[in-house]
Amino acid sequence: MTCLLLPPHPASVSTAxxxxxxxxxxxxxxxxxxxxxxxxxxxxxxxxxxxxxxxxDDIEVELVVDPPHGHVVLAVTDASDRPLPPSPAHVPGEEDGGRGLLLLDILADDHGWTPRPCGGKCVWALFRCTPVQRRTTTPQRLECADAA
Structure with missing residues (x-):
């Protein structure tokens, strides 16, 4: 597990x-x-x-990269107690924003949010991977599990 604390500032996005x-x-x-x-x-x-x-409050970004167990978990905290809104079904092309949760739905295998005891919430995303068995003696390589 690796954590990064960032100020709640737009420049933190590229830093993360x-x-x-x-x-x-x-x-x-x-x-x-x-x-x-x-x-x-x-x-x-x-x-x-x-x-x-x-x-x-600082934003905490936590990343757990766990290839042996076949997953990557990303968790990001914020100070808002408001629940995560539902993902939009469609975002008009001329809109500057609003695609983040849609991307999360498409790219993550699972995601959600939990309230934090000290206030605010943690939004998390899970990316599953499965080991691919090789026919040779080379080390295993991880690949995403089929979405089907």
Missing amino acids: RRWAAPLLESLPADVRHPVVLVVPELVTNAVAADEAAGAA
């Missing part, structure tokens, strides 16, 4: 993405790329939630 990318380098692209896309989306939502709540 740059922080997460090297932590995921050992994973295959079909696992790594979705996680790298979701990290800035969840941090963007946390920054907006903290601004709306008038909070100056």
Whole structure:
């Protein structure tokens, strides 16, 4: 598990993405790329939630990369007690935002949120992977499980 504390500021979005990318380098692209896309989306939502709540608390980004058990977990905290809204079914092309939860629905195998005892919430995403059995003696490689 690796954690990063960030101020609730828009510049934290790119910082979080740059922080997460090297932590995921050992994973295959079909696992790594979705996680790298979701990290800035969840941090963007946390920054907006903290601004709306008038909070100056740091945003905590937690990343658990666990290839032996076949998953990656991303968790991002914010100061808002408001529940995670439902994902939109469609976002008009001319809109500047509103796609984060839609991307989360599409890219993560599971996601949700939990209230924090000290206030605020934690939004999490799970990316499942399964080991692929090789016919040779080479080490196993992780690939995403089929969505079907």
